[in-house]
Amino acid sequence: MYRFHVPTIDISPWVGPGPDHARAAVVAAVDHACRTVGFMQIVGHGIPNVVIDDLEAGIDEFFALPLEVKKQYVRPAGENRGYTPPKSESLSYSLGVDPVTRMNDFFEAFNVGTSWREYPGTAATAADYAENTWPDAVPPFRSAVEEYFVEARRVARTLTQIFAAALRVPEDFFDALTDHSIDVLRMNNYALPPGSIELGAELTGMGEHTDFGLVTVLWADQVAGLQVLGLDGSWNDVMPADGALLVNIGDVAARLTNDKWLSTLHRVKPPVIDGTIERRRSAAFFHDGNADAVVDVLPHFVTREAPALYEPVTVAQHIAAKLAGSRAGRKNLTAVREAARVTASHG
Template identity: 55%
Template sequence: MAFSVPAIDISPYLTPSTSSADDAARAAVARDFDRACREVGFIQIHGHGVPDEVIAGLASASDAFFLGLDAEQKLAYRTPPGVNRGYSPPKSEATSLSLGVEPANKMNDFFEAFNVGLTVDDYPGADLLEEQYQANVWPDLPDFPEQVTTYLAEARRVAEVLVEISADALGLSDELVASLFDRATGTLRMNNYALTPGMQVQLDGELRGMGEHTDFGVITVLWADRVRGLQVLGTDGGWYDVSPDEGALLVNLGDVMTRWTNEHWMSTLHRVKPPVIDGTIERRRSVAYFHGSNWDTVIEPLPQLLADGEEPLYAPVSATEHIRAKLAGTRAGVLNPNAEREGARVAASR
């Protein structure tokens, strides 16, 4: 069977259910979502309700930062590896290290990125570990904070709808969902697969936009240009090109969802290999919103999702320790020792 990413219209979940017809429409969405999460782990989301002007503002902000500032100006917003905010220059990360897979050329991911996210101010008076809700670093660019935070709020809303759909598909109670997400973490990463004019980077191996990886959190909401580069690992072990449908957002599962469901739902491996045309990288933009659980959630297979006699495939780990180990790989070059199952999937790919 040919590889394809299923498309789902989630609009029935954007308004309150007031009739049996509404309930039936939602149930159909939840069934389709469950099937997609079991079979592929990547989904084309339509009917998400994000206004076109908000996406246009996000794209404008991305261009203003990545194209409007030179390399030295961007480096002024670089933060240390332990701070998941601010600027990451090309060749400063190795995404596959987050899976315990060491590439031949260690820090050679070719993308550059800018991160913002939810902060302690988003949860006044809550018990939080500030490390997981870090303050944002904003470049001195007109309209940039407003354009980015406006989209961040929309992406967060979409992610929360997807959590609701997931709960319905898995039969999870409202009380459980609230205990996992009432202080949810969230990071927005703006990616640029190109070089600022005048920036020189010496490649010491294969051009790798972003190495093989799974996402760290629960659910990822991705806006991207319709430019080739994103590749997804199929169940047959092959890599397949994926590009968003017109007007759609791409959604994929993260490691936390895989662990909660004991691999009944999979965090699909993916990578980015931007095309090179006439010796020049074709520019590609993407913006990923990574929706996580509460910082103090213990991540392990949920007992209510295990079949009789089914053994958990993962030992318990706190959400914070899980993210620390992942970021130590991507941003500090430290091989993650706690991703044996995910790393084996990379090794098995052809």
């Protein structure tokens, strides 16, 4: 009988020097999680508590600003930087699925990421690696976010080392895919002032979607809301364990493995208690890969019985199609397989 389960994995043998048998056990556990659920809880990640505490404080201070102040930091949708007001996105469109109401995801967010200036000598350009906007209204915000960004990127790169071992590719395989990776930290706030929205069945915190890139490292409050689609088509509540980060793989990993690893659909439902929304915060670090990297199915995942499910595509092309859906309201008609899974879950 199928039972949905997100495993907790201690990756400390890969964060620091660990014995071979312990590192092998981590590889096996990560491979199993990627094949069966696409999500895992990781502990032993090595991010100091003070770094996370400072991030929380910075997030709180920024999102507490008046909406008219926060809107000063809105950037064009394609740049994936700056402030995103409530109800200006619908992530279901990134999969080519019509949401219940247009652009109805009620979360607000602030995005920062790697700039093209950080990758001299590469093909990185401002088109894919935009400059950041930092809110001068909250001076401590930048230092807190930058410090966490460095730690989250370290964790993501550690995970790709584990992935290389699990996928039986050379240990430097992901270097060529991620040496000038599009890395984005999206800080989300699921709370709105009383009376600013109409509570009801159509309210969506964040619509069904898969993550675009290679791997996502998520810090989140221990508050209900995140739901993950199980293999049986059921939606299941997932909450971070004490001291854990939630990790899930994205579309790039699924493409590399011909869907042997699962880029799992997930969503955020608003936790409504006594007619009000309980606040939920999260910070998702997306390690997406180089904009110009061509993602193709690894040869050893293709057989006569299991032909390649995807055509080669660059990371930039894939992300552009997804962002055009979620932010510009244009259906991503290339996400046929993902859209079918969303439709089946509704049924």
